[in-house]
Amino acid sequence: MVFVAGKGVAFSLLLILFVLGYYYMKAAERGKRYPIRRIRAFEAIEEAVGRAVEMGRPIHFTFGYGNLYSSVAPQYVAGIAVLSYIARLAGKYGARLIATFGVPEAIPIVEEIVREGYRSAGRPELFKPEDNVRYLTNMQFAYASAVQATLIRERPGANIMVGPFYAESLIFAETGSWTGALQIAGTARETQIPFFVLACDYVFIGEEIFAAAALASGDPAIIATIRSQDIGKLIALALIVIGLILLPLGVNLGKLLFI
């Protein structure tokens, strides 16, 4: 098999990361533990749920406008994992959870996740699909205004947003701040991170949403895969340094390897 021009090295890197990820996952299954640093935004989720319950207000969760079938899909998957964690907490504390979203394909997954969250906490009677799971629309700004309306009408005590966010990010974050919700947000869409930093109490920056998803699972094997992400970063760093050294010698490493 022949590589498409410029994609050979990229494939090798992908393979290295997959092999490493698999290795760490298996090592964790054999009992080895890989500690990761504290992520404050993740720790704040339980506090936010508790605060909402104390205030007698619901918890609102949304994913952003991204979808489940493009390059932002992994961010959506990370959002689903975090929602799963929040649903379990909502069941544990008896909180009312409102999950809003704009991807119709996600309806069965979100419904299942929230139902399972309440059920696993022994409170299946709290799950009301028409209230807890709200598919709004797949049109971006109609979705944005519907979430805005939900925030204003329901006045949640906690507003948690994790997933692929676009221009709607600040609309949600600013409305949430207006209604006095404790806000936790995260996205790997770099253009929207500054807006979350502006208006939210805690923020997952970029890749932290994937770490949060791993932590939310509570599964040591999944958490262990973060180690391969870190090795990937070290490889990137090494390539940058080597590239910088080679540049004065007239060698463009980027063009040599990737183009």
Next chain:
Amino acid sequence: MSAAEKIYNILSTRQLLYVLLIIMVLIPLLHPFGIPISISSRVKAVYEYIEKLPDHPKVLIEIYYEPAAATELEPGLGAILRHLVKKHPKLVFVSLIATGPIMFESLKRYVPDVFKQLKYGEDYVYLGFLTGGEAACASLARGIKEFVPKDNYGNPTANMPIFKYADKAKDFDLVIIVSSGTDVFEWYVRQWYTPYHVPLLFVALSVIAPSIEPFVSAGQAIGMVVGQRGAAEYELLVGKPGSAMAAMDAQSFAHGLIITFIILGNIFYWIIRLQKKQAPAR
């Protein structure tokens, strides 16, 4: 409550800021002041690149935005088209977003002078909305005629004269990507620049600029025209002021108001802070 605290609270009232903002945008739109604008090196470089293109350049143009973003993106694309049309180009328009066909019709209404000079099927064609995202982008690069048997209006592409010159990625002199998101820029970098080295030009919203800047800095795109400001500069360069130039005053006034609020907010914040520090000593 001290006077400083009262003023600070008034400044912090969202409604006051919002009302003033509406006024500051409306006044210059109704009565433009014509504040002069400078040409940035970034836009000038794009202009010079297009100026140096050979006659009859073959250009693929990706229309990837929704109606909400049209006011910021259409003027930039319109100005570039006015520049390009002087070179008697072959233009292939395409959309990897469902709102593309509506936006293309809107573009035709925005720059009718450009399309009057071009003959459909010979000088330009619109392929319409193609599903498949990045995979469709890759298929286009391998050969348009084969991948898209019919254009947006149902005409067969097989015998269209334009595809004699502009069919595969290597035939093109430039790809212009006009987008309200970031993903599609990356698709073209991966599918058109990396394997075929086709020069890319980005036309983007201001808010997107930081995330596509790395591609431009790395030489994966020849440049970018960003937001209302970039569009206004390009309009100035082609000598045909349009809606971007008209909106620049409003943008200046709105920015001026926000900056004033930020500075005043800080002044009163520090007065209050100093007052509180001194209070126990009294």
Next chain:
Amino acid sequence: MSVVARRYGPQAVILIMMLFLIVTYFFVMPKPVMDFESSVIKWGSVAAGFAMIVGAIDILRYHIVYLVRRTPGQWFYSLVLVVSLLITAAAGTIGIVTGVGTTYAPFAWLYNSIYVPAQATIYSILVFYIASASFRAFRVRNAPALLLLITGLIVMFGNTSLGYVIWPGFTPLSVWLNKNIVAAAFRPIIIGAGLGIIITGLRTILGRELYRRE
């Protein structure tokens, strides 16, 4: 369907599809394989189209409950939504049946006269939110915040003609900041996010992302 098929069937489909798309992305493949790849991508779009129907039913389910219960503060909005949804769907369907598609006059009118201005309005609300959020966020509480404020002011002035009148250096300085400082800050975030996406992909291939809990 057996428990094994129910449990491992979807996972097997995910695994095969992801590996197939990875291979066609990185390797030169014969034309029939690439044609099949295009078909696979189109299947995704078709599936998404069916999901829209599920979505529409879900929206109706939610809002009809409010309508039937006459929920105070909500039922009227639900009525507007249900009526709008049915009218738009009817106009779109007539457009398809008559063969004119989205250019069918009533549908085009609904789109251009209601949907487009409504969407543009919501988008433009951002300017107000950016203003109020900036007012709160650009508070100089410490030295880094002062640096953030100065940088923010340079970029804001650099984006306007007013900035040029005050000092012509704002625009080149703003371009320099974007090209060097901002791009440098964004690159590691992009790299980190890319790595996160790869590992999430691995977890999905291995079926270890969502339904792990036994």
